[in-house]
Amino acid sequence: MGKTMRVELLGKSGEELRALMVSLGERAYRGAQIYHALYAERRFDFTTMSNLPAALRARLAAEASITLPRITKRYHSTDGSVRYLLALEGAASSPAAAPTSIETVYMPEATRQTICISTQAGCPVNCHFCLTAQLGLVRNLSAGEIVGQVLVALEDNRAKLAPQTNVVLMGQGEPLLNYEPVIAALRLLLDPNGVGLSPKHVTLSTSGIVPGIERLAAEKVRPKLAVSLNASSDEQRNAIMPINRKYPLSVLLDACRRYPLRPWEHLTFEYVLLGGFNDRGDDARRVVKLIASLRAKANLIPWNPGELPYQPPQPERIEEFRRILTEKGVPAFVRYSRGQDIMAACGQLALLETPALLQPSRASA
Ligand code: SF4
Numbered sequence: 001m002g003k004t005m006r007v008e009l010l011g012k013s014g015e016e017l018r019a020l021m022v023s024l025g026e027r028a029y030r031g032a033q034i035y036h037a038l039y040a041e042r043r044f045d046f047t048t049m050s051n052l053p054a055a056l057r058a059r060l061a062a063e064a065s066i067t068l069p070r071i072t073k074r075y076h077s078t079d080g081s082v083r084y085l086l087a088l089e090g091a092a093s094s095p096a097a098a099p100t101s102i103e104t105v106y107m108p109e110a111t112r113q114t115i116c117i118s119t120q121a122g123c124p125v126n127c128h129f130c131l132t133a134q135l136g137l138v139r140n141l142s143a144g145e146i147v148g149q150v151l152v153a154l155e156d157n158r159a160k161l162a163p164q165t166n167v168v169l170m171g172q173g174e175p176l177l178n179y180e181p182v183i184a185a186l187r188l189l190l191d192p193n194g195v196g197l198s199p200k201h202v203t204l205s206t207s208g209i210v211p212g213i214e215r216l217a218a219e220k221v222r223p224k225l226a227v228s229l230n231a232s233s234d235e236q237r238n239a240i241m242p243i244n245r246k247y248p249l250s251v252l253l254d255a256c257r258r259y260p261l262r263p264w265e266h267l268t269f270e271y272v273l274l275g276g277f278n279d280r281g282d283d284a285r286r287v288v289k290l291i292a293s294l295r296a297k298a299n300l301i302p303w304n305p306g307e308l309p310y311q312p313p314q315p316e317r318i319e320e321f322r323r324i325l326t327e328k329g330v331p332a333f334v335r336y337s338r339g340q341d342i343m344a345a346c347g348q349l350a351l352l353e354t355p356a357l358l359q360p361s362r363a364s365a
Contacts, residue, residue, distance in 0.1 A: 011144025112164035120173025143184035176212025226268035232286035275311035284324035
């Protein structure tokens, strides 16, 4: 049977897999077994799904497939982080489409690993400090392609995994502009019978897509939310994030105020410090006014010199900015641009072939 006629299992929910088994004349619970094997045990070869009868394994091998993103290159950082270039074989709706490249970053630490995943190939949002923006939107990723990045990164590091896995949706793309597949992937990641991550360890970062924030607020299963702020006034934000013209600060912060935080939860505001542009004491004081009434913290991300026309902030400006926020009751943390600090934000993933990209300032959203 040709590959194009096979049914793709990666990205399917437990319910979809059960329905699929029934449609094949099998018992529904076989779908639950495949679900567990796929997402919890990371078995991607039907012959290793030993809890299934041999005849079903053979049938699945002939009629179904599990298509993980394919690693085409690994860039190793001195701090242990790995940036993966991954090839996707084609849009789920159009398997004949040309392969698409995306990036995923794996960041190990002593007690946990953090995996930064992409939700779109390229990005349509056009934040001016972000290299990904220069790719434009190539296409949306499917739920399987999104969850597949986590599975590939875990599998590639299987022998040395720490007990805790964090996932950040901060790679290529604006997650809230690819809403349905992103939510479907998050349900697989956050399901205790699926990949089994804690919602405390998964963060979705947005450039501020207000309708998406409002939809996310109504989800039963949801990750933590980070908002890429990067400016202290509409005028300033318009200059670097054109999305602000559509969802200006007052509208964005209203949506943040209405966002239902769980008892353990804080909103995170990402703030890329661009030297001489948004890093003055007055900016910090305006940021305090914007977010002090929210249960929120700020991640300050100093800009690194790169290919875009911005300056890094002076160290004393960074410290002053942090101090003003903290003194006014806004917890603020400086995320320096080492590999592991990629978790602080998204952007800067532009399929560049040079390992130098492992040390950029991670832009935001
Ligand atoms: S910062 Fe995020 S939302 Fe903005 S262009 Fe880059 S990838 Fe897109």
